[in-house]
Amino acid sequence: xxxxxxxxxxxxxxxxxxxxxxxxxxxxxxxxxxxxxxxxxxxxxxxxxxxxxxxxxxxxxxxxxxxxxxxxxxxxxxxxxxxxxxxxxxxxxxxxxxxxxxxxxxxxxxxxxxxxxxxxxxxxxxxxxxxxxxxxxxxxxxxxxxxxxxxxxxxxxxxxxxxxxxxxxxxxxxxxxxxxxxxxxxxxxxxxxxxxxxxxxxxxxxxxxxxxxxxxxxxxxxxxxxxxxxxxxxxxxxxxxxxxxx
Amino acid sequence: xxxxxxxxxxxxxxxxxxxxxxxxxxxxxxxxxxxxxxxxxxxxxxxxxxxxxxxxxxxxxxxxxxxxxxxxxxxxxxxxxxxxxxxxxxxxxxxxxxxxxxxxxxxxxxxxxxxxxxxxxxxxxxxxxxxxxxxxxxxxxxxxxxxxxxxxxxxxxxxxxxxxxxxxxxxxxxxxxxxxxxxxxxxxxxxxxxxxxxxxxxxxxxxxxxxxxxxxxxxxxxxxxxxxxxxxxxxxxxxxxxxxxxxx
Numbered sequence: 001x002x003x004x005x006x007x008x009x010x011x012x013x014x015x016x017x018x019x020x021x022x023x024x025x026x027x028x029x030x031x032x033x034x035x036x037x038x039x040x041x042x043x044x045x046x047x048x049x050x051x052x053x054x055x056x057x058x059x060x061x062x063x064x065x066x067x068x069x070x071x072x073x074x075x076x077x078x079x080x081x082x083x084x085x086x087x088x089x090x091x092x093x094x095x096x097x098x099x100x101x102x103x104x105x106x107x108x109x110x111x112x113x114x115x116x117x118x119x120x121x122x123x124x125x126x127x128x129x130x131x132x133x134x135x136x137x138x139x140x141x142x143x144x145x146x147x148x149x150x151x152x153x154x155x156x157x158x159x160x161x162x163x164x165x166x167x168x169x170x171x172x173x174x175x176x177x178x179x180x181x182x183x184x185x186x187x188x189x190x191x192x193x194x195x196x197x198x199x200x201x202x203x204x205x206x207x208x209x210x211x212x213x214x215x216x217x218x219x220x221x222x223x224x225x226x227x228x229x230x231x232x233x234x235x236x237x238x239x240x241x242x243x244x245x246x
Numbered sequence: 247x248x249x250x251x252x253x254x255x256x257x258x259x260x261x262x263x264x265x266x267x268x269x270x271x272x273x274x275x276x277x278x279x280x281x282x283x284x285x286x287x288x289x290x291x292x293x294x295x296x297x298x299x300x301x302x303x304x305x306x307x308x309x310x311x312x313x314x315x316x317x318x319x320x321x322x323x324x325x326x327x328x329x330x331x332x333x334x335x336x337x338x339x340x341x342x343x344x345x346x347x348x349x350x351x352x353x354x355x356x357x358x359x360x361x362x363x364x365x366x367x368x369x370x371x372x373x374x375x376x377x378x379x380x381x382x383x384x385x386x387x388x389x390x391x392x393x394x395x396x397x398x399x400x401x402x403x404x405x406x407x408x409x410x411x412x413x414x415x416x417x418x419x420x421x422x423x424x425x426x427x428x429x430x431x432x433x434x435x436x437x438x439x440x441x442x443x444x445x446x447x448x449x450x451x452x453x454x455x456x457x458x459x460x461x462x463x464x465x466x467x468x469x470x471x472x473x474x475x476x477x478x479x480x481x482x483x484x485x486x487x488x489x490x491x492x493x494x
Binding site: 121123 | 294319320321322323324326328330332336337347350351352
């Protein structure tokens with residue numbers, strides 16, 4: 001399929017996915033299941049990665065600030081802004097593209113090759129809406145929470161490294177975290193995360209929904225879903241950063 | 247009643263269905279038989295609307311299904327039960343949830359009413375005590391039974407079965423066949439069964455259509471099949487040397 005055809009098919013699928021659901025009670029139930037599956041189950045990976053990245057940024061920033069005239073609290077400022085501006089939204093989104101994106105693509109792919117999607121269609125169910133819409137809603141609602149969690153845990157990781165490895169005095173770190181803080185950055189990070197959530201879930205659903213063949217193709221489509229989602233996340237990052245941070 | 251008129255379907259210039267016309271009567275088990283790759287599944291999926299035909303008409307009673315839009319098709323699909331070759335049970339749902347699914351989706355019944363109906367359907371296909379199991383925990387025959395229970399939950403007028411006893415031992419296969427046959431009679435459904443299993447043909451084939459290289463090659467009852475002089479059908483039915491000797 002040519003790129004233009006793929007884009008066309010993707011938007012047609014999204015049109016079906018975002019059409020009125022059969023029953024709102026079922027949409028609610030499915031969305032809750034997806035929040036648990038894609039959101040709550042992603043807590044551990046987000047926590048672990050953010051904790052270590054926060055600690056590492058602290059150590060590296062301190063290592064690179066050689067000028068004695070620069071105050072030590074700048075380490076805290078750098079950690080906070082790195083997490084807020086880039087890591088907790090874009091990098092966490094790339095991690096989620098790998099975890100959640102591949103899971104969605106392989107789940108839908110398996111449903112396609114085992115005729116479960118056909119079964120929904122012949123029952124008269126809009127399979128795109130039933131399967132994809134709850135995933136998108138769950139991600140849009142929950143990924144920003146993961147972003148906030150990542151910011152908090154990352155900052156905590158930096159603090160622990162200050163305390164445990166004696167990088168800078170913890171009081172300087174905390175002062176830096178609070179210094180020249182723009183709440184607008186949180187809005188920026190959350191806005192980006194909402195766009196990433198839509199990209200990850202919809203692109204992965206597209207690749208899973210249209211799988212043809214067997215288990216090998218499911219694996220390939222899962223990989224394609226992660227790669228394409230990641231590229232689109234980076235592209236969206238560029239566009240959103242240019243648009244929001246003017 | 248389901249009727250197909252002059253169906254054509256081709257892939258890459260090669261005809262998979264070539265001018266197929268047939269009438270499937272209500273209250274009867276209509277069998278589509280043929281070798282692997284003869285076009286049976288394409289025909290059945292075309293009838294279910296999962297594959298769009300290039301030309302021809304598909305009628306569900308007095309409604310021209312092939313020319314309806316998606317919304318109008320959904321109305322007919324709600325009266326349709328389909329049994330897929332691999333059962334196609336939703337593997338994230340339990341047996342009970344699978345059978346409840348159409349009721350949850352399309353009825354406003356109370357939970358108790360829905361549970362009663364689901365349990366009735368499961369009892370009807372002789373699956374009891376397995377409500378909380380997941381499809382992965384069921385045997386092949388059990389999966390097919392649960393899929394039948396799900397297919398009949400909404401009292402469908404049409405039942406389409408794609409190779410219902412593939413992958414099953416002959417005895418279980420016959421049990422499934424008889425189940426489909428008795429349900430067809432009981433609910434007066436128009437049933438179409440895709441099969442290449444001769445046991446099915448001889449057990450439940452009220453009306454048999456033989457598809458050969460995408461064309462309808464023969465039509466008759468299970469009794470007539472044994473006396474036919476159609477060469478392609480004879481080669482299919484009496485495929486083994488022993489069967490040929492018995493025939494001769």
